[in-house]
Amino acid sequence: MNFQKTLLEISQSLVAEQVKALGFLCSDLLHYNLTQEEHATNLFNCLTRHGLLTAEHSHLLTELLLIIGQRALVRTHQLPQPTNQISEYRKLLYNFSQSITDGNLRDMKFLLHQKLPENKLERATTLQVFREMENADLLSSTDFSMLKSIFDSVYPALNKKIEDYKAKQAVDRRPVAEENGPKDNMHSGALWNRTGGPVLDGPNGTQVGDMVCGKVEPLAIEEEGSGAFKVVHEEMEKSRPALSQVLPSYPMTSKKRGTCMIINNENFMTMKKREGTTMDEECAFAVFEWLNFDVEVYRDCDRRRILSIIKETAAEDHSQVDSLVCMVFSHGDEGRVFGVDGRAVMLQELKAPFTGSRCRSLAGKPKMFFIQACQGKKNNHPVTIEADSDAVKPPTIPSESDFLLAKSTVPTFYSYRNVEQGSWFIQSLCQHLLTLVPREVDLLSVMTKVSDDVSLKSDPSGLKKQMPNIDSSLRRNVVFPIPQAPAPELPAADS
Numbered sequence: 001m002n003f004q005k006t007l008l009e010i011s012q013s014l015v016a017e018q019v020k021a022l023g024f025l026c027s028d029l030l031h032y033n034l035t036q037e038e039h040a041t042n043l044f045n046c047l048t049r050h051g052l053l054t055a056e057h058s059h060l061l062t063e064l065l066l067i068i069g070q071r072a073l074v075r076t077h078q079l080p081q082p083t084n085q086i087s088e089y090r091k092l093l094y095n096f097s098q099s100i101t102d103g104n105l106r107d108m109k110f111l112l113h114q115k116l117p118e119n120k121l122e123r124a125t126t127l128q129v130f131r132e133m134e135n136a137d138l139l140s141s142t143d144f145s146m147l148k149s150i151f152d153s154v155y156p157a158l159n160k161k162i163e164d165y166k167a168k169q170a171v172d173r174r175p176v177a178e179e180n181g182p183k184d185n186m187h188s189g190a191l192w193n194r195t196g197g198p199v200l201d202g203p204n205g206t207q208v209g210d211m212v213c214g215k216v217e218p219l220a221i222e223e224e225g226s227g228a229f230k231v232v233h234e235e236m237e238k239s240r241p242a243l244s245q246v247l248p249s250y251p252m253t254s255k256k257r258g259t260c261m262i263i264n265n266e267n268f269m270t271m272k273k274r275e276g277t278t279m280d281e282e283c284a285f286a287v288f289e290w291l292n293f294d295v296e297v298y299r300d301c302d303r304r305r306i307l308s309i310i311k312e313t314a315a316e317d318h319s320q321v322d323s324l325v326c327m328v329f330s331h332g333d334e335g336r337v338f339g340v341d342g343r344a345v346m347l348q349e350l351k352a353p354f355t356g357s358r359c360r361s362l363a364g365k366p367k368m369f370f371i372q373a374c375q376g377k378k379n380n381h382p383v384t385i386e387a388d389s390d391a392v393k394p395p396t397i398p399s400e401s402d403f404l405l406a407k408s409t410v411p412t413f414y415s416y417r418n419v420e421q422g423s424w425f426i427q428s429l430c431q432h433l434l435t436l437v438p439r440e441v442d443l444l445s446v447m448t449k450v451s452d453d454v455s456l457k458s459d460p461s462g463l464k465k466q467m468p469n470i471d472s473s474l475r476r477n478v479v480f481p482i483p484q485a486p487a488p489e490l491p492a493a494d495s
Contacts, residue, residue, distance in 0.1 A: 003055035006077050010065070011040030013073055017125070019043060021097070022064050024127040025090050028364060028475070029060075029248070033135075035128045050251045052085075059083040067091060085248060089141040092165050096158055097126040105129070107154045112138075115146075137357045141401075249442070249477040250366050250402075251322060257480070258321035258365075260284075260293035261313060265330040267300050268340045277329050279422035280372060283430040284327055286488035291437065291480050293325060303339035307349065314353035318361040323478070325368045326350060329426065332373025347371065351403060366478050368404045368443070372423045404478070405471040406447055408454075425468055428453045433480075434487050443478035444470070 014022075016038040023034025023043055029052055037043055044061075047053035052060055063082035065074050073079075100108070108129060109121045120132045133139035138146040144162050151158045264281045266274045281297060289295050298309055310326070318324065328350065330337045336344040347369075356363035408425035428450045436446050451468045 003058070007044045007061075008041065010061075010073055010077065011044065013070075014040045018068050018070075020125065021068055021094060021127060024131065025064060025067060025086050025094060027131070028087055028090060029085065033131055035125070035131050050253065052248060060085050067094060087141070088165065088169065092161065093127070093130050095161070097130070099158065100126050100155065104154050108150055111150050111153060247477055249479045250474075252479065252481050254320055254322045256294060256321050257292045258294070258318060258323040258325065259313060259316070260288040260295045260325040261309065261327065262295065262297045263301055263306060263309065263326075263328045263330070264297060264299050265301060265328075265338070265340050268331065268338070268342065270342045271331050271338065274329070274331065276422050277372075280329050280426040283422060283490050284370075284426060286490065287430045287433050288325060290483050290485055290488050291433070292483060300340045302341035303343035303345050306337075306339055306345050310350055311353050314359045314362075316361075318359070318365070321365075323366045323368065324354060324362055325370070327370045327372070327426075329372045329423070332371070337371060337373045347405065347407075351405065354403075356401065364402060366402050366404065366443075366474060366476075368478070369406065370426070370429065371405070371407045372426050373407075374409065401473050401475055403471075403473045404443065404447075406450075407469045407471075409466050409468060424454050424457050424466055425450070430490060434490070437480050438482050438487070440479055440482065443480070444472060444474065 011019075019038050019040045020035050022040065023037045026034060026043070026047065030046060030050060034043060034046070044053060047060065059080050059082055062074055062079040063084070063086055065071070065079070066082055067086065105126050108126075109124070112121060112129070112133070115138060116129075116132050116136060121129065124132065130139060133146065144166075148159050148162060151162075262281055262284055264277055266277050268274075281299075285295050285297060298305070301309065306328075313324075313326075328337050330339075332338060333344070335348075336346045337350075338344055350369060351367070353359060354362055354367045406429075408423060429446075432446050432449050432453070436449065447468070447470050451470065455467050457466065
C-alpha cells in the first residue's frame, strides 16, 4: 500500500510529456508503443504486471526518473540505486529529443514527408517521430543512416553523438566467462545402450559404435552488454544487485508460450535414413508441450516445404504469445540443413522471416532455434584439460536481436545420433529442460549444461567428440514458467 502511494505521488508530479518520454524509454522492455500515454499510473501498472516494478525492486523507476531529470523525486521518496535496464540506444534518442527545437522538428517532418504517412507526423512529438521511423524500418539501434541524413540538414552536431554511441557500443560488446565447480566424470548409460551406437547427421551418416557419457557441473557464464555485467571478486558479491535486477527476464505471462515447430526429416531421396530421429521428435514434443507450447510436427520436408512452413508461421499473428521455437532434425553441412530432396536450406533462411522488421508480432520476443544436424565433415577430437585457458574465443553474435540459435555442433564438424535412442544434443536438451525449468534456471544456463553434457560424450575409442554451438542475441533471460502439469516421462534408455 505504501509503495502504491509512492507511485501515485510520483505520477501526480509528472506532466504528460514526461510520461510519454517514460513510455518511449520503456518501449524495449514492454514491447508496446506507449509514446501516446499521458497517465503515469497506467504506465506503472503495466510495468508492475510485467514484473519490472515492485516494492522490492524499484530500481527501474529510479533509472527512469534520473533519465528525465527528476532527481528531486528520487531523493524525496528515497528510491534505491538505479540499475542499467534502459538501453543506451533509448537514452540516446531521448537525449536527442531534448536538444531538438520545435523548428528542428518541423524540418524533420518535412524531410520525412515522403517516407511516413502525414497523419502519423502531423501532431507527433520528436519521440513519436523516432518511434514511427522505427516502425517503418528507417531507424534502429544498428541503423542510423536515415537519421544521420536528416541531422545533416537539421542539426549536424547530433551526428557526432551517434558516432560516439556506435564507438562505445563496439567497445562494450566484449563477452567474458569464468568457470566454476569441479568436473565429476562418471559413466552414464542415460542415452546409449550396448547395441545401438551413434551415427553421423551428415549426408552419409556412418555408424561409429557405443557411447560413454560423462557428467560435469555447468559453466557459469556472464555476458557483458551495455556495461551491465562485470566480473567481480568474491568479497563484492554481497553488494552486487541480484541478477534478476540487472538482467530482467522476457515476459512469460501469456496463456500460451507460443508455437513450437518440429521439422523432422528421416527418409531422404539420396541420403542415408536418419534412424533414431523419431525418438528426438517424441521427446521434444512431450517436453515443449509440457512447457505450454502449441507443438506442430512436420515430417520429411523438402526445401520448398521447409521454407513454406517457415514463411506461413512468420505470417501468423503472434501478439498473444510470448515466444517462438523452431526445431530442425535433418542432415546438414556448414550453415545449412538439407531437405529430403537433398537441397539445402541456409540457417539464415530459417531465421530471416522472424526478424523484428518482418514479423512484428514477435518483435522483442525470444525466438529459439534448435538445429540437430551436421555442420561439416570433420571429426571433433578430444583434448586433455590441464589448466584454465585465457585464449577462449568468444561466440559470434547475430545482428538480429532476441534470437537464440542452438546448433548440435560447431561449424565444419559432424553431429552424432544414436539409431535407437536419438541424438546426443536433443536428448540432453530435453532431459535438462525437465530438470532445470522447475528450478527456474534460465535457458542460456540450461544450454551451458547441455554443452557440458554433450562435450563429454565420446565413442568407445574416445576419438569421436561433439561440441554444441550457441549463438545468442537475447537481451534478457529466458525463464520458462514452472508448468502446472506433471513432467512427462521420456522414453527410458537402457543402462
